[in-house]
Amino acid sequence: MNCPSRKLESGNSFIYSASVEMALYMTTATIELLVSVDSKVYLTVVLGEKSGKGAECVTVISFSVVCSMGTGTSRLYSALAKTLNSSAASQHPEYLVSPDPEHLEPIDPKELLEECRAVLHTRPPRYQRDFVDLRTDCSSTHPPIRVMQWNILAQALGEGKDNFVQCPVEALKWEERKCLILEEILAYQPDILCLQEVDHYFDTFQPLLSRLGYQGTFFPKPWSPCLDVEHNNGPDGCALFFLQNRFKLINSANIRLTAMTLKTNQVAIAQTLECKESGRQFCIAVTHLKARTGWERFRSAQGCDLLQNLQNITQGAKIPLIVCGDFNAEPTEEVYKHFASSSLNLNSAYKLLSADGQSEPPYTTWKIRTSGECRHTLDYIWYSKHALNVRSALDLLTEEQIGPNRLPSFNYPSDHLSLVCDFSFTEEPDGLL
Numbered sequence: 001m002n003c004p005s006r007k008l009e010s011g012n013s014f015i016y017s018a019s020v021e022m023a024l025y026m027t028t029a030t031i032e033l034l035v036s037v038d039s040k041v042y043l044t045v046v047l048g049e050k051s052g053k054g055a056e057c058v059t060v061i062s063f064s065v066v067c068s069m070g071t072g073t074s075r076l077y078s079a080l081a082k083t084l085n086s087s088a089a090s091q092h093p094e095y096l097v098s099p100d101p102e103h104l105e106p107i108d109p110k111e112l113l114e115e116c117r118a119v120l121h122t123r124p125p126r127y128q129r130d131f132v133d134l135r136t137d138c139s140s141t142h143p144p145i146r147v148m149q150w151n152i153l154a155q156a157l158g159e160g161k162d163n164f165v166q167c168p169v170e171a172l173k174w175e176e177r178k179c180l181i182l183e184e185i186l187a188y189q190p191d192i193l194c195l196q197e198v199d200h201y202f203d204t205f206q207p208l209l210s211r212l213g214y215q216g217t218f219f220p221k222p223w224s225p226c227l228d229v230e231h232n233n234g235p236d237g238c239a240l241f242f243l244q245n246r247f248k249l250i251n252s253a254n255i256r257l258t259a260m261t262l263k264t265n266q267v268a269i270a271q272t273l274e275c276k277e278s279g280r281q282f283c284i285a286v287t288h289l290k291a292r293t294g295w296e297r298f299r300s301a302q303g304c305d306l307l308q309n310l311q312n313i314t315q316g317a318k319i320p321l322i323v324c325g326d327f328n329a330e331p332t333e334e335v336y337k338h339f340a341s342s343s344l345n346l347n348s349a350y351k352l353l354s355a356d357g358q359s360e361p362p363y364t365t366w367k368i369r370t371s372g373e374c375r376h377t378l379d380y381i382w383y384s385k386h387a388l389n390v391r392s393a394l395d396l397l398t399e400e401q402i403g404p405n406r407l408p409s410f411n412y413p414s415d416h417l418s419l420v421c422d423f424s425f426t427e428e429p430d431g432l433l
């Protein structure tokens, strides 16, 4: 197919004219880039089509659209996602109503939590998880930095691709499952939130979390498998949120990972933040590596590419680093070993929960597919071991809490458990600001 590259410049109506053209060209579409500059929104839409000749995908067309900021990025994306996916609009309670991007007054987290609990009133209560105190010689006067890592399970994948055979379809209903996800976030109140498999960024997480004080960034996968699912809500990707009253954004990079110089379908976001209390800078990164057995060397190459990018961003390990991710790799895999032995001097925070401090937890994901039970340790929070201390970590759910049907379930919204750690800087230089 021979498609032109073009730039459209108009008001809101472009959405419709663009979508008509897309309907002609595409089988899938992803939002590649969405930025706002000087009250205009710049949107690059990459359309794809299945070649049917063995190649997984081809890029057919890429064009930019400019429209006035009056519509807001969320509405812009939602409108586009709706035209692309024709998913039915649904009814929600007050804060959970399709959040209006022009409605920016802060939400009281307690009120949102109450709303979520009201939606979930027929479900069993959330599992209780405790923080384990890991403090060694930590004498920091500054409040810790709480980081949450979580693959929240893309709605389209959970309903359309994952085959969680023991999970009732009602447990996956988005209107309730999103409340379980929000409840988990609100319960632990992370300063930084690193998410994978986010396919409800613009219509749910960005508008709600921004009203809770977070600044968010989303980087969709170039060829998200969500787009193959009927009634999908757009591509899934990584999202990174940080509390604006605690940190200032110094630098942000969206990274499309390569493997052996080839561009891949996996992404990462890396941001340098400055703590407003201490003036200390650090880098936080989120990623989701290629899944499935047989792809170990590919994951390893993606990990090497990410490490190389992080070497550059941290100026050769000068800036302390935290890397959160669903690595889709057990600790025995090469990519894990690359991270553990990197010159970035990283340690995996959840090892500290083990008796000897050397063992990863027995699982971070546990599900039952048609192929059988899958219990694996795939999710990690890596940190600069000389520059940062782990003050505490949230323990994992026990086998009994997870239950015989495993995850996701009516009690827990994802097949991956959230990991949460409190960090502080190892030394506190005087007068640094």
Ligand SMILES: NC(=O)C1=CN([C@@H]2O[C@H](COP(=O)(O)OP(=O)(O)OC[C@H]3O[C@@H](n4cnc5c(N)ncnc54)[C@H](OP(=O)(O)O)[C@@H]3O)[C@@H](O)[C@H]2O)C=CC1
Pocket: 027, 028, 048, 049, 050, 056, 057, 151, 157, 161, 162, 163, 197, 221, 223, 224, 225, 227, 228, 265, 266, 289, 290, 291, 292, 326, 328, 369
């Ligand atoms: N529309 C198009 O034009 C194109 C579509 N695609 C789609 O994308 C897929 C490949 O994308 P890629 O990013 O490499 O995907 P991955 O192999 O990395 O997996 C994508 C998702 O599938 C989940 N997953 C892992 N194992 C299984 C399993 N056994 N059964 C079901 N789901 C599983 C993963 O979840 P977790 O990480 O939690 O394990 C992950 O989020 C193709 O299979 C195709 O469906 C690809 C190219 C083009």
Ligand SMILES: [Mg+2]
Pocket: 151, 153, 154, 157, 197
């Ligand atoms: Mg998954």
